[in-house]
Amino acid sequence: MPLAETHEIHKRRFGRNFGTALCLVGFCAVVFGLTIAKVREGSLLEAHDHQPRASALPISEELSQ
Amino acid sequence: MSDYTAQTATETRTAESEAGFGDYLALLKPRVMSLVVFTALVGLLVAPGGVSPMIGFTAILFIALGAGASGALNMWYDADIDAVMKRTAKRPVPAGKVPAGEALTLGLWLSAISVIMLGLATNWVAASLLAFTIFFYAVVYTMWLKRATPQNIVIGGAAGAFPPVIGWAAVTGDVSIASVLMFGLIFMWTPPHFWALALFMKSDYHKADVPMLTVTHGRAETRKQILIYTVLLVPVALGLAFTAVAGPVYLAAAVVLNAIFLKGAWDIWRRDEEAAEADGYLVEKKVFKFSLLYLFLHFGALLVDAIWRLI
Numbered sequence: 001m002p003l004a005e006t007h008e009i010h011k012r013r014f015g016r017n018f019g020t021a022l023c024l025v026g027f028c029a030v031v032f033g034l035t036i037a038k039v040r041e042g043s044l045l046e047a048h049d050h051q052p053r054a055s056a057l058p059i060s061e062e063l064s065q
Numbered sequence: 066m067s068d069y070t071a072q073t074a075t076e077t078r079t080a081e082s083e084a085g086f087g088d089y090l091a092l093l094k095p096r097v098m099s100l101v102v103f104t105a106l107v108g109l110l111v112a113p114g115g116v117s118p119m120i121g122f123t124a125i126l127f128i129a130l131g132a133g134a135s136g137a138l139n140m141w142y143d144a145d146i147d148a149v150m151k152r153t154a155k156r157p158v159p160a161g162k163v164p165a166g167e168a169l170t171l172g173l174w175l176s177a178i179s180v181i182m183l184g185l186a187t188n189w190v191a192a193s194l195l196a197f198t199i200f201f202y203a204v205v206y207t208m209w210l211k212r213a214t215p216q217n218i219v220i221g222g223a224a225g226a227f228p229p230v231i232g233w234a235a236v237t238g239d240v241s242i243a244s245v246l247m248f249g250l251i252f253m254w255t256p257p258h259f260w261a262l263a264l265f266m267k268s269d270y271h272k273a274d275v276p277m278l279t280v281t282h283g284r285a286e287t288r289k290q291i292l293i294y295t296v297l298l299v300p301v302a303l304g305l306a307f308t309a310v311a312g313p314v315y316l317a318a319a320v321v322l323n324a325i326f327l328k329g330a331w332d333i334w335r336r337d338e339e340a341a342e343a344d345g346y347l348v349e350k351k352v353f354k355f356s357l358l359y360l361f362l363h364f365g366a367l368l369v370d371a372i373w374r375l376i
Contacts, residue, residue, distance in 0.1 A: 015085050016084070016085055016086045018086070019086030019089075034119060034123050037123075040117070
């Protein structure tokens with residue numbers, strides 16, 4: 001029997017593997033989309049630029065200045 | 066039998082019984098999932114506040130996946146009775162395509178994934194409700210009450226009634242009178258819907274030792290129970306009209322639909338088996354078909370009212 005011969009079982013296995021792969025890709029896409037949606041929902045993000053600024057100081061200190 | 070013959074026989078058996086992707090999908094009961102998706106979507110869309118489309122989509126996806134997980138757990142546990150009944154004998158586990166252990170593993174993993182993902186996407190109230198629904202369907206209904214009492218359909222209906230409550234909680238983070246009434250609508254609708262089907266689909270539940278009302282208490286009692294549950298359903302359906310989620314469209318739809326459903330249940334109760342057999346269960350079949358429309362139109366009307374409010 002030639003090694004390359006395709007049996008119906010190979011098609012079924014391919015279908016199963018392809019389906020699983022699609023599910024995994026879909027799951028990654030959902031997690032990515034969800035992350036973007038969650039980040040957009042949150043408050044403004046400010047990176048630390050090593051310079052003192054009003055929004056980075058505790059409220060009491062800000063008021064005393 | 067030579068080694069070669071034995072090996073070939075084993076390979077043939079394995080090849081015939083090896084599952085395809087569709088068999089694993091079938092474990093998730095896709096038809097039940099469609100009802101879950103629709104009612105959860107309505108619960109999510111009519112809830113005050115609203116969520117971003119991506120979060121809403123994720124919530125519905127994982128509510129549906131949770132429902133699928135409980136379906137897989139149900140097929141794992143019920144494989145013995147599914148094999149006996151004609152209607153369910155071709156399901157992946159009794160047909161020998163998916164080993165029972167794999168159905169259990171799939172069900173448990175999907176349960177965990179759906180609950181955790183719903184919690185991360187929305188809130189932990191919605192996630193807890195989903196976890197409870199899976200537990201209720203898989204353990205309370207499937208493992209315990211399904212084989213113990215003829216009221217199994219009534220109790221099992223609770224699991225099918227939770228999706229709009231979960232959809233609502235995904236947005237608001239709580240349970241309100243409106244979401245409880247949406248639950249009540251599906252819960253009270255399930256018995257007359259299913260028993261109308263049971264009257265004309267003479268299923269082989271008795272072979273599997275599952276107590277069904279038509280077998281344990283007789284068909285006349287089933288007809289009476291259909292009327293009782295329909296009468297109890299009416300105030301729940303109309304009560305929902307007086308909450309903030311409903312409007313004139315729902316009220317008009319509820320009045321008309323409940324009048325027709327009540328008339329159908331009355332007609333079923335008034336008939337006896339002889340009359341039903343004479344016309345091939347015409348009334349029962351009509352009521353069953355109408356019951357599908359009844360639920361779809363109630364939730365559809367809620368959606369129309371929600372869109373109406375936005376305009």
